[in-house]
Amino acid sequence: MAQVMNVGLLGFGTVGTGVLEIIEQHQDKLSHQIGAEVRVKKILVNDLEKDRGNLVKPEQLTKNASEVLEDDEIDVIVEVMGGIEEARNYMKQALLNGKHVITANKDVMALYGSELLQIANEKNCDLFYEASVAGGIPILRTIVEGLASDRITKMMGIVNGTTNYILTQMTKEGRLFDDVLKEAQALGYAEADPTADVEGLDAARKIAILGTLGFSMRLDLDDVSVKGITDVTSQDLKYGDQLGYTMKLVGIANRTGDKVEVSVQPTLVPHEHPLASVDDEFNAVYVYGEAVGETMFYGPGAGKLPTATAVVSDLVEVLKNKRLGVSGNSAVIPQHEKKLKTDEEIHSKYFLRLHAKDLPGTFAALTALFHENNVSLEKILQVPLNEGKLAEIILVTHEVSKKDYDILLKRLEEEEVVIEVKSSYRTEGEMK
Amino acid sequence: MAQVMNVGLLGFGTVGTGVLEIIEQHQDKLSHQIGAEVRVKKILVNDLEKDRGNLVKPEQLTKNASEVLEDDEIDVIVEVMGGIEEARNYMKQALLNGKHVITANKDVMALYGSELLQIANEKNCDLFYEASVAGGIPILRTIVEGLASDRITKMMGIVNGTTNYILTQMTKEGRLFDDVLKEAQALGYAEADPTADVEGLDAARKIAILGTLGFSMRLDLDDVSVKGITDVTSQDLKYGDQLGYTMKLVGIANRTGDKVEVSVQPTLVPHEHPLASVDDEFNAVYVYGEAVGETMFYGPGAGKLPTATAVVSDLVEVLKNKRLGVSGNSAVIPQHEKKLKTDEEIHSKYFLRLHAKDLPGTFAALTALFHENNVSLEKILQVPLNEGKLAEIILVTHEVSKKDYDILLKRLEEEEVVIEVKSSYRTEGEMK
Numbered sequence: 001m002a003q004v005m006n007v008g009l010l011g012f013g014t015v016g017t018g019v020l021e022i023i024e025q026h027q028d029k030l031s032h033q034i035g036a037e038v039r040v041k042k043i044l045v046n047d048l049e050k051d052r053g054n055l056v057k058p059e060q061l062t063k064n065a066s067e068v069l070e071d072d073e074i075d076v077i078v079e080v081m082g083g084i085e086e087a088r089n090y091m092k093q094a095l096l097n098g099k100h101v102i103t104a105n106k107d108v109m110a111l112y113g114s115e116l117l118q119i120a121n122e123k124n125c126d127l128f129y130e131a132s133v134a135g136g137i138p139i140l141r142t143i144v145e146g147l148a149s150d151r152i153t154k155m156m157g158i159v160n161g162t163t164n165y166i167l168t169q170m171t172k173e174g175r176l177f178d179d180v181l182k183e184a185q186a187l188g189y190a191e192a193d194p195t196a197d198v199e200g201l202d203a204a205r206k207i208a209i210l211g212t213l214g215f216s217m218r219l220d221l222d223d224v225s226v227k228g229i230t231d232v233t234s235q236d237l238k239y240g241d242q243l244g245y246t247m248k249l250v251g252i253a254n255r256t257g258d259k260v261e262v263s264v265q266p267t268l269v270p271h272e273h274p275l276a277s278v279d280d281e282f283n284a285v286y287v288y289g290e291a292v293g294e295t296m297f298y299g300p301g302a303g304k305l306p307t308a309t310a311v312v313s314d315l316v317e318v319l320k321n322k323r324l325g326v327s328g329n330s331a332v333i334p335q336h337e338k339k340l341k342t343d344e345e346i347h348s349k350y351f352l353r354l355h356a357k358d359l360p361g362t363f364a365a366l367t368a369l370f371h372e373n374n375v376s377l378e379k380i381l382q383v384p385l386n387e388g389k390l391a392e393i394i395l396v397t398h399e400v401s402k403k404d405y406d407i408l409l410k411r412l413e414e415e416e417v418v419i420e421v422k423s424s425y426r427t428e429g430e431m432k
Numbered sequence: 433m434a435q436v437m438n439v440g441l442l443g444f445g446t447v448g449t450g451v452l453e454i455i456e457q458h459q460d461k462l463s464h465q466i467g468a469e470v471r472v473k474k475i476l477v478n479d480l481e482k483d484r485g486n487l488v489k490p491e492q493l494t495k496n497a498s499e500v501l502e503d504d505e506i507d508v509i510v511e512v513m514g515g516i517e518e519a520r521n522y523m524k525q526a527l528l529n530g531k532h533v534i535t536a537n538k539d540v541m542a543l544y545g546s547e548l549l550q551i552a553n554e555k556n557c558d559l560f561y562e563a564s565v566a567g568g569i570p571i572l573r574t575i576v577e578g579l580a581s582d583r584i585t586k587m588m589g590i591v592n593g594t595t596n597y598i599l600t601q602m603t604k605e606g607r608l609f610d611d612v613l614k615e616a617q618a619l620g621y622a623e624a625d626p627t628a629d630v631e632g633l634d635a636a637r638k639i640a641i642l643g644t645l646g647f648s649m650r651l652d653l654d655d656v657s658v659k660g661i662t663d664v665t666s667q668d669l670k671y672g673d674q675l676g677y678t679m680k681l682v683g684i685a686n687r688t689g690d691k692v693e694v695s696v697q698p699t700l701v702p703h704e705h706p707l708a709s710v711d712d713e714f715n716a717v718y719v720y721g722e723a724v725g726e727t728m729f730y731g732p733g734a735g736k737l738p739t740a741t742a743v744v745s746d747l748v749e750v751l752k753n754k755r756l757g758v759s760g761n762s763a764v765i766p767q768h769e770k771k772l773k774t775d776e777e778i779h780s781k782y783f784l785r786l787h788a789k790d791l792p793g794t795f796a797a798l799t800a801l802f803h804e805n806n807v808s809l810e811k812i813l814q815v816p817l818n819e820g821k822l823a824e825i826i827l828v829t830h831e832v833s834k835k836d837y838d839i840l841l842k843r844l845e846e847e848e849v850v851i852e853v854k855s856s857y858r859t860e861g862e863m864k
Contacts, residue, residue, distance in 0.1 A: 018723075022582075022723060023581075024580050026581050026582075027585070028581075029581070030581060032767070037558075108835045128644075136724045136725060136727055137727060138574055138577075141577065142570055142574065145570075145745070145749075146572065147743035147746075148745075149454050149455075149458050149461070149462060149741055149745055149748060150454075150458075150741050151458070151461075155511045163508030272708075272709060272711065274706065274709050274710070274730055276709070277704060277705075277706050277708070277709045278706070279704065282726075284728075289741070290456060290736045290737075291450075291603065291737035291740065291741045292568045292731065292732065292737065292741045293568060293731070293732045293735070293737070293738055294714075294731065294732070295568055295569060295729070295730060295731030295732075296728070296729075296730035296731070297727070297728075297729055297730070298706055298727060298728035298729070298730065299724065299726065299728070300724065300726070300727075302724070305722075305723035305725070306723065306724045306725055308723065309581055309582050309721070309723045313577065313581055315581075316577075316581065317577075324756045324758050325756075326756050335464070373536065393837035412827070
């Protein structure tokens with residue numbers, strides 16, 4: 001085995017270290033698959049002096065990006081430094097230099113994926129990003145290859161570990177949002193600034209990537225309607241549970257005809273749905289294919305070795321392609337023009353919790369209002385509050401268009417017997 | 433696009449028809465991926481006269497296998513005829529003629545997989561069989577490619593839809609085995625002779641295939657210890673549920689160091705384990721990788737279009753490889769020598785239900801016996817039966833070697849206070 005494939009690493013934090021470890025530990029298996037030795041030649045770091053044990057030799061490290069990006073012997077650049085602008089520029093430069101690129105960076109891919117894939121395509125380079133969505137689950141490869149001969153109509157993903165951990169703890173242990181968030185931060189599941197996670201932005205980036213691939217349609221972050229979990233209360237979880245649902249932050253991408261909808265929101269899924277048992281920091285993506293029906297892919301969404309494993313799988317693919325002389329063939333350029341559904345075309349069931357005056361006629365007034373707005377009801381739960389002065393009413397609707405539902409919500413707020421609409425969630429995943 | 437890839441079909445039943453339909457419906461997407469047109473040139477059928485609508489032209493059909501196997505224009509043979517000896521011979525002949533082969537036939541692959549893969553390897557042909565295990569789940573590809581840089585230590589699979597349907601109905605609806613089996617036969621989920629399903633043989637074939645690939649070690653059907661679901665009673669399900677478990681027929685392949693164990697048996701998994709919510713005819717494979725941790729792949733295990741989709745995915749792979757000139761590279765020949773664990777090396781928890789005399793001292797006698805045999809207990813449930821003359825005792829052990837446990841079972845049967853050991857099941861999938 002004379003051939004050597006040289007890899008350049010941008011960044012040497014947790015994931016970068018994992019990548020190096022896996023390459024060294026699985027050298028035999030990798031070279032058996034690729035027919036060449038894999039060597040990490042150069043690593044871009046911030047601090048040359050930091051103690052890294054005997055994991056690397058000093059001559060592998062550099063603080064100068066061009067020593068990695070301009071090295072003619074380096075075939076593949078692995079970007080695991082994080083951040084947005086700098087990472088994007090390095091990746092762009094690498095591709096323009098004819099190097100294949102692997103990244104774990106969902107932010108860059110959600111924002112600049114099309115631009116980078118375009119350059120990769122022009123330069124006949126591979127650009128792979130399996131680790132950017134649900135690190136430990138080979139979901140992107142599955143969508144592209146495994147379901148090659150199917151037509152995907154819908155994807156539902158629990159793709160943010162932090163919020164799933166928080167919701168699981170709130171649901172199972174009855175804990176409060178703030179309390180669990182603090183613990184998650186202490187455990188390293190949540191960042192010091194948790195906004196991107198709890199507001200649903202991280203999940204939105206990932207569902208945009210999934211939608212783009214699954215529907216072969218360029219979907220940007222701006223196309224995703226986003227709602228996070230900060231307003232989810234323990235009452236919502238409790239009543240959801242009583243009506244047979246578990247609360248999850250779900251990214252949804254669905255397609256009817258040639259139009260799509262992409263969104264992220266706290267969603268109630270039936271207890272018996274496989275997504276309902278995806279707990280703690282685990283991720284899962286539920287895929288509906290026209291031919292194959294319903295499939296789900298479950299695994300760790302992050303973590304050093306799961307993410308590094310995804311990166312190394314991409315590396316194997318890149319190196320195989322290079323040896324076969326087919327690099328760049330697999331850069332998937334979206335085939336379809338973007339067409340987003342209007343609110344009239346988005347259909348869903350909803351869970352609705354409201355406080356109303358507990359008077360004779362309240363229920364009749366409500367049902368009349370629902371009826372007028374084309375919303376029919378599947379489940380109803382009414383609980384007296386405040387010694388009967390108030391009624392807590394929890395409803396699950398049948399399928400309704402978002403347009404009709406939003407009008408209904410407005411009417412409810414104007415309705416005299418209604419004191420307050422407390423909360424409203426989409427419900428998805430009804431089992432047949 | 434001048435190039436045409438010709439496919440020969442052996443068999444034109446449910447799956448064969450599905451394959452043809454998918455190829456025709458997704459012609460655009462397929463040729464976009466492969467860069468060539470896919471055409472089904474010849475189909476081996478039993479009956480030339482049967483009405484097949486306008487799905488095929490008469491000249492595509494033949495009753496003569498050699499018209500398919502010897503046609504120089506045909507690149508790939510798709511075997512979807514079922515059965516064992518004839519299918520094996522045709523596949524062998526096709527490979528010897530230098531044709532790539534795709535099969536959905538788990539029986540042939542479990543029995544003659546090594547032989548056929550060897551020939552494929554020698555002839556530089558691809559031999560793919562994704563549809564043979566969990567039709568709608570691209571699990572074989574995932575194991576080989578997605579987890580390329582990981583080391584799989586354990587797989588647990590619900591890989592037989594019929595038994596999963598029966599157990600789900602028994603558990604959720606409290607129905608009886610015979611009753612559900614009859615219904616499953618009427619619905620077409622179970623065969624007229626259900627032996628291979630309910631005795632666990634079908635699952636055993638699939639777990640042998642999974643183990644062979646996942647551990648890169650040639651595992652035959654004879655290496656799988658098999659127990660079916662015919663003895664599972666409603667009491668077992670009820671007490672299992674009370675102690676927090678759901679009963680599933682689980683194929684287990686696990687590896688410690690360089691030794692493996694492969695088995696199929698009714699197994700109790702904790703309610704909160706993702707495998708517990710795999711219901712009805714669905715399949716799932718839970719994979720433990722050293723780096724990636726725990727992942728699960730869920731989907732339909734059979735059915736016309738799911739199976740046909742898997743076949744067509746293989747077809748895409750074969751045709752890509754052919755165009756790239758790398759056919760045969762991916763035929764995975766096992767790397768490791770087969771080493772099976774002894775009973776001393778197989779460790780597990782067990783659920784045990786027995787009837788004992790309800791006398792003072794019974795429990796002390798039992799616990800002494802457990803202690804003597806190195807078996808410690810995690811959960812205990814005792815229920816009086818027959819107006820207190822009898823005690824039904826249900827136990828869950830801590831991890832114990834199969835050797836110690838089997839000795840214990842024998843001792844229990846000899847023990848005076850024990851009237852009868854009613855049942856015993858492995859329990860797996862304890863969540864941390």
